[in-house]
Amino acid sequence: MSFLELKNIHKSYFLGSQEFPVLKGINLDFDLGDFVSILGESGGGKSTLMNIIGGLDRNFNGEVLVNGKKLDHKQEKALDKYRRETIGYIYQSYNLISHLSVLDNVLVSLDMTTLSKKEREQRAKNLLSKVGLDGQIKKYPNQLSGGQKQRVAIARALASDPKVIIADEPTGALDAQNTKEVLALLNEIAAEGRLVITVTHSEAVAEAGTRIVRLADGQIESDERIKPAYPEQDKEMIPSRSLPRRASIKTAFKHFRHNLGTNSLIILGTSIGLFAVILFSGLGNGISGYMSSQITKLANPQVMSVSRYVKSDDDDDSMSAFTTDQETPAFTTAQLNQLKTQKHVKAVEASFTATNVNVAYNNQNVKMRSLTNWTSSNTTDSVKAGHAPTKEGEVLLDQSAVAEKFNKNNYKDLIGKQVTLSYQSQNAQGSAVTVNFTATVSGIGHSDGKGAQVNAVNTTTLQKAMQAAGLSADPTDISVKVDDLDNVEDTAKAIDKIKDGQTRLYKTSTIQSLISQIQTYVNLATSILSTIAGISLIVSALMIIVTMFMSVAARTKEIGILRALGESKRDIRWLFISESLITGLLSASLATAIAYLAQTGVNALLKGTADYAFVQITGANVFSAFILALIISLLAALLPARRAAKLNPIDALSAE
Template identity: 65%
Template structure:
């Protein structure tokens, strides 16, 4: 029984509605061990018949039987498997892949077999040795002569141990010596028990085989046996094929990118700049937000809410006599100084709220005169130490104990010392300010306190002047000033609960009247973070524009790559790669570009961020560029998404190419 049989094969091409028959009822049988030459003039249908036998052409009428089983030309996957298992191609134009080495060109077919890596490389090297090119394995096709290229093509055709070798004008581009050597190799292949089908227009080449089939005007007009077919030899079990692993597509993509290193480097750099901008701006947003948060929290504890008695904002009517009227001045002073105080019940009411840990009484003295010997300075606002205060604001010394005070470095300490302001720590200073006593009269509160420490905040938002609570209240009591608190420092159990408690306090009413007005530094932080986030978003949008340009660059590059590698696509399809394999190849290239770009962009961001932090360190001892793991991860995800989107259309286009048309591309 014949190994390969063609029955009543008809094939036509159409130009519009006009039909042009190419094959007009071809019936042929082929045996293993034959070297059959299909001879005829150009345009006689030889190449079309070869494409049908090789499983590349699916649009024809008739039947192809392989080892007694019909080949389903409507099932693309079965045709891919048929080419992997049964067919090996040798072309007149060699059709080697330029960006792969000689060894890799042979390994293409072996990558679709179940052999392990060591076995694949060993077989590829043995085949190169067989055709006399074992010492050329690491070279590229453009470094070989025509005869050497054809031998590589023969080695590749034999790699997967196919039963059928199709040779399309295998000696058409060779000189006489190489022609003789190639024909000898083809006879040796047939002698191994394979079927060799050579398409040629040369009678001399045809006479070398075992049978000549003459094709003229789409019909067989002669089928002549020259000599008996070779007797098939006993061979080991054939190599089993498999679908191409995804890892091979990725490796092939990397090889192509390396082969065109400089062109692809420009694409990578362009994409990396966009990604660098995104990650750097994100890190800058993190740093600025963190810096502002640190400055604010150094100034006050964000878990503490300041609560005062609620007062409606009113505009006072002008007093007769204006500012020169002493009575007016007294009334104004009284209205400013006297504020509503908290009763014990009100303090308990707030203390019993959910998430409240503690409630402390707060006091503030305004326009306090500080003297150290002959030198003096004015504290615009002196407050008592509560849980709202933070030790991080103290540069030198410690928090104030009884009879002690913290003075601001710039506003007070440097003004009342001759030399080193730090020498003030441990010394006693005199303080005095004016307030209203219980009867509403102006009195002077005078007392002394030891300097426990010097404080500052780099934000320069307010002075750090804080006194021990008992020290201040004792002085107030001594001057007959009411020590009932006008504000409270309410400590919340967790930062996440600050907003909720703040809102709850503001909603407390009695007799349908609002009782309290509360505020928290956390709300200030939220506002600042909103502005920082907005600025970061604007910067990210600007960076995003460069990413769009980068995506377009990758799309154009992929389309150019598909166009330049059309023949390569045809070669890979002829070797048995599926449409999915072709799509995966170009997607892999795009993803590799994306990953390398992300790595380069991340490296640039960290490097330039470190330089920026070093430059800004003398200005503020803080790292303003803080790139987080989330920023890096997001950058890689963006790079992969951009690369994937950019590769979808070009890869689909590549996979949709007709392998016959692709092979004929220049």
């Protein structure tokens, strides 16, 4: 039984409805160890017959049998495996991949074998040495002569250890000496027990083999044996496998590196948009953090403000916010005790605020915007010098708003001095009264927030002064301290739900809710800026799409070569997707590097404004940028990769 059999092969091409028969009932059989030359003039059907034998052409009538088993040309995966395991191609035009070195051109075929990396490289070097190119392995095809290119093609054809070598006009572009050497190599290959099928129109080339099949007008004119076939050798062949993903990525990277100039421009364009997204996200983090830190410096986040709930006349929602149209009632002793018993409540303190307070010292008068009593809601971070007014008769004065106006250069000298404070208020009858009291300056307050003031007085001191002026010292606002920061929001919700029958009693306000609201606005602004930056990413995606389509057009022949070697449509898709993903990853890496440099620069420039990092790029920001880059690259590559995979291998190989 012959190793390869062709039975009643018919093939026609159609132009519209008109049929042009090319092969008209071909019946041939081939044995291992034979060097068969198919001789005929151009247009006689030689190349078409070779494409059918090589598993490239699927549209024909008839049967191809390998080792007695029919090769199903309808099963694309089976044909891919057949080309990987059984067929090795040698072309007249060499068909080497230009961006791969001599060694890599041979390794492309070996990547689809089960050999280890070291074994693949050693086999490739041995084959190149066998064809006389052991000193040329690092060169590229454009650095070789025609004869050397054909030797590389022969080494590549032998790499996967196929049983059948198809040589399509292998000496057509060679001089006499190189022709002689190539034919000698083909005889050596046949002598190894392989089947060599050569397509030629040269009688001299045909006579170098063991058998000549003359083909004319799509039919076999004669079948002549001129030498005995070489003896068949029973040896174990190298097992094949589907192309690993890492091999596609490696090949994609080599092409990427070969076109580094063009790809660098695409990376730069994509990275600009990604950089803007990272930077704006970092800026949002910094601003949000800065505002949160300033608020928490002024007020303890574990303390909430609580007032009596007052419902407006037209408010039907029992959970609505209180209104300032009506006078807010004071807390009763029972209500204060009720709040003290709530879960997680650590302390309940009265909260008072006086406005437009006059401070007199050493025959000087300074107006302060507001004065509050010192409670747990205040933090020691706001005390720049001295200490907080925790004892009766003590007051804390703001540095810039009060203290420096008394003594610009030596404002700390006020600590320990006695000042007189006064402000206007109204009693229960609506009459204007003046609240006067003296206090000792315990410390100087300071706020990093622009326009904010830190003026506070001991609670007992203020209450006694109010009572002396005929005012009620019952608080309309109180500060409630919670045992743990994590319990603040839950405790606030619980207090908001306290009712007397159907009447809601209290309304809370927490620092956390204020911070959350600020963060919402900052995040909204950041998102808007990032969206604007995202427009450039759309442009970048279009750049990648155009580049990938151009790459498919420029690498059409390479696609045909890879398919002829046994790569599947999936392998071709992954090749182009890999190259696009490499672009995305490098773009994200460059964008990250630029963003961190910008972060350092911006924070250094703003250090004079406030000692705070206003740009804070997090790992999540960088991770998001990488994910975004990969998504853009993947989407941009899908259509070009699909187009590449759908190319007909025969058409691709004939592309210029």
